[in-house]
Amino acid sequence: MINSFIKVAALAITIQAFIGCNSSTKNENPQTTTSETQKTTYKNRHVMTKSEQDSLTPDQVLQELKDGNERFNSGNFTQREHSEEIRKVATGGQFPKAMVLSCLDSRVPVEDVFDQGIGDVFVGRVAGNFINTDLLGSMEFACKVAGAKLIIVMGHQHCGAIKGAIDDVHLGNITSMLANIKPAIEMSKNFEGEKSSKNEAFVKLVAQNNIKNTIAQIRAKSEILKEMETKAEIKIVGVFYILRTGKLEFID
Numbered sequence: 001m002i003n004s005f006i007k008v009a010a011l012a013i014t015i016q017a018f019i020g021c022n023s024s025t026k027n028e029n030p031q032t033t034t035s036e037t038q039k040t041t042y043k044n045r046h047v048m049t050k051s052e053q054d055s056l057t058p059d060q061v062l063q064e065l066k067d068g069n070e071r072f073n074s075g076n077f078t079q080r081e082h083s084e085e086i087r088k089v090a091t092g093g094q095f096p097k098a099m100v101l102s103c104l105d106s107r108v109p110v111e112d113v114f115d116q117g118i119g120d121v122f123v124g125r126v127a128g129n130f131i132n133t134d135l136l137g138s139m140e141f142a143c144k145v146a147g148a149k150l151i152i153v154m155g156h157q158h159c160g161a162i163k164g165a166i167d168d169v170h171l172g173n174i175t176s177m178l179a180n181i182k183p184a185i186e187m188s189k190n191f192e193g194e195k196s197s198k199n200e201a202f203v204k205l206v207a208q209n210n211i212k213n214t215i216a217q218i219r220a221k222s223e224i225l226k227e228m229e230t231k232a233e234i235k236i237v238g239v240f241y242i243l244r245t246g247k248l249e250f251i252d
């Protein structure tokens with residue numbers, strides 16, 4: 001255990017050196033705009049700093065993302081500046097507040113759903129939002145090395161990967177990919193009603209159980225993340241995204 005943390009600390013130093021981000025790095029955020037017009041056009045010209053990241057608790061990050069989803073739904077989302085100037089500021093280092101593991105689905109624009117911008121969140125994507133060694137490593141990098149405080153596992157309504165797993169699709173590499181979702185079907189075996197991909201209620205239950213299974217797998221397979229969660233350094237939360245409304249349902 002101690003050895004593994006020494007290794008992580010060494011990795012952190014190595015990676016920080018590699019990507020050029022450290023606690024002394026300053027983001028010179030160009031907050032000042034040259035005219036009132038620009039101020040109203042670009043509400044957000046800010047990239048998160050290390051001290052801002054440090055000051056946030058996992059619960060505060062969760063609240064910020066919930067608030068962001070409210071803005072997304074109300075149509076009051078932030079007008080963002082993605083100019084070269086902002087991208088240049090972001091090269092000073094990255095200090096995101098959260099990591100979101102999402103499905104591949106093109107109808108789930110992750111940063112938009114949470115009204116987040118450049119440097120705010122890590123996003124990992126795979127059809128069916130399950131974890132494997134590479135995604136777990138990415139999450140460990142996001143939280144242990146880069147300081148993110150929250151992991152969100154996000155499934156969604158009308159998920160083709162979930163439907164494919166229910167239908168037991170066999171096609172190329174999709175077959176082995178869908179095998180990762182099969183435990184969620186087993187978890188849903190007591191569903192009363194038609195257990196098919198045509199039954200939206202069943203598809204939703206399997207998607208929710210898939211999120212629960214992914215979170216259980218994170219805790220079971222990542223000593224680092226489990227310990228961070230136990231120490232309340234991070235939170236791991238599941239959400240189900242409703243395509244039609246843009247709203248989130250939190251999974252207990």
Ligand SMILES: [Zn+2]
Binds near residue numbers: 103104127160
């Ligand atoms: Zn999907």
